[in-house]
Amino acid sequence: MTNNSIASRFPDGVTWTRQLDIIQTRDAYADSARGVISEEQAHNAYTEVSSWAEYQASPLLRLSQLESHLNCQAIHYKDESVRFGLGSFKALGGAYAVLKYVAGRYLEHHGSPVLLERIRRGDIKDFAAGLKVVTATDGNHGRSVAWGAANAGCPCRIYIHAEVSQGREDAIKALGAEVIRIEGDYDESVRLCAAEAQQHGWQMISDTSYPGYTEIPSNVMAGYTVLATEVIEELKEPPTHLFLQAGVGGLAAAIAARFWMEYGADRPHITVVESSYSDCVLQSFLQQSPATVAIKEETIMAGLSCGEMSLLAWQILSGCCDQVMTISDEQVATTMKLFADGAMASSPVEAGECAVPGVLALMASVTDAPQDFRNARVLVLGCEGATDPDVYRRLLDSVA
């Protein structure tokens, strides 16, 4: 057994911090969820995004070594590290929502529709130049919005918080966006962005939602469903279990919704995975409404460091999430290293810090109840690659 085999790295298995089981009735796709993402919205997002010139379905890898280690039938890993050259699934959401926003404003002004592909090619950039888009981000979402804005020709301003790494800031600036760094945390950057957008008449393209602000985040989430549609098209047999990581819950809800609309009452078992430092989804289930938690410490899983659950995500997940699990930072870098060393799949995989919580939650579940996973076909989301190469390298180097 080599030092970097899964068994040697995790001789006693993996532990979760908290786990909450939720009793759900298994029904057809609910109207409350359809009100957030309809079948038509998911279909349109897929048709649109898959027509883009640089589009390629992201790889669906088999984690064959983890399968043997955990004794599972199949573990599929959706590798978003290559998505549109932006390094994460976020490339699907923010950019798509920017285009939908510009299209909406064009229709209002001109009384005739414009194809999103024409906006993306910059065909109406003189019109788009008058529409400023802004967002708050911990990195990946802002990069997606900046990319969509650059393609369309919109001016773009991105708000980041004190802990966002320099590498993520540089990646956003490289797309031509103006970047404002604040002293506070993610939720404060969201509030400042919203206040300044209102004051100046700029459009917020947020990946989170709250009462009175839902149309744009629902387009962001519709963009994310493309990832799930690709999995559904590729797999002959649907997964039995999904492990979906959450910050505000938008990604998890979008993927859950897409599987729920496809398979109805036969949908997979859905586990949402959070950092124990920012467990707003878990707290939402405890209080039965979207919760806000104060973030006392920042997790190294930067994209998951969100204290306020998205209202739209709650509308979906409250009806289909079967379990919420929180995990600590402790085993994140070790798991990234196992991916990088080729100890998870048949070859090395570039898995960033937000790409591994699903795998950790799966490992913790199997440690607890191996018999439940013998015939399991599991889907985990490799949401990001080395979106900040310096952070990625530092985390890998921290593993002895």
Ligand SMILES: Cc1ncc(COP(=O)(O)O)c(C=O)c1O
């Ligand atoms: C790489 C990555 N994974 C997961 C998430 C969580 O997504 P959401 O905030 O929609 O729950 C984020 C959020 O930024 C992210 O950047």
